[in-house]
Amino acid sequence: MNGRLWTYEDLNVIAAMEQENFPAEPWNVRMLAESFLSGRFIGVLLEEEGTVTAYGGVGVVEDEAELDRIATAEMFRRCGRGQRVLEDLIEAARTRGARRMFLEVRVSNTPALMFYLKNGFTGAYARPRYYPDGEDALVMKKELI
Numbered sequence: 001m002n003g004r005l006w007t008y009e010d011l012n013v014i015a016a017m018e019q020e021n022f023p024a025e026p027w028n029v030r031m032l033a034e035s036f037l038s039g040r041f042i043g044v045l046l047e048e049e050g051t052v053t054a055y056g057g058v059g060v061v062e063d064e065a066e067l068d069r070i071a072t073a074e075m076f077r078r079c080g081r082g083q084r085v086l087e088d089l090i091e092a093a094r095t096r097g098a099r100r101m102f103l104e105v106r107v108s109n110t111p112a113l114m115f116y117l118k119n120g121f122t123g124a125y126a127r128p129r130y131y132p133d134g135e136d137a138l139v140m141k142k143e144l145i
């Protein structure tokens with residue numbers, strides 16, 4: 001399992017994975033590129049024998065990090081890959097000066113909720129009807145210090 005930073009050349013593959021992992025709200029190449037080029041963004045992925053198996057991205061502004069994306073390809077889940085990507089993102093965000101990390105998760109996304117709880121995130125507040133289909137988001141937070 002080799003973790004590395006995203007390159008611009010990875011964006012097409014990540015956009016394809018976005019459609020599989022976030023069918024309701026995938027980021028397309030343009031959205032990924034805007035973040036990637038913003039100077040605030042850190043993207044990490046795992047590549048195994050030439051295949052991207054997991055990826056994630058975080059934006060850092062001053063001492064706050066926002067976890068924008070994280071996903072593991074379906075057939076590779078529950079083997080520690082998401083954990084590895086999240087740990088790498090947290091470490092990179094800390095190095096950039098972040099002291100806390102926030103994220104938004106659909107309240108029905110039990111695997112992600114369990115994953116974040118395991119990784120020390122706690123519920124901060126809800127954003128009612130946050131998603132286009134009317135579902136609420138839970139904002140979660142983790143202190144990085």
Ligand SMILES: CC(C)(COP(=O)(O)OP(=O)(O)OC[C@H]1O[C@@H](n2cnc3c(N)ncnc32)[C@H](O)[C@@H]1OP(=O)(O)O)[C@@H](O)C(=O)NCCC(=O)NCCS
Nearest residue numbers: 070071072077078079080081082083105111112114115118
């Ligand atoms: C959430 C997600 C990234 C987790 O990735 P993963 O590679 O399967 O996670 P890991 O194997 O590293 O899991 C680490 C721990 O998280 C928890 N966890 C992960 N998936 C879980 C599930 N389906 N049910 C319960 N707990 C789960 C477990 O505690 C797990 O440790 P364990 O396997 O030793 O019990 C993955 O389910 C995914 O890509 N989902 C679709 C995209 C998505 O919803 N992303 C989050 C958007 S907010």
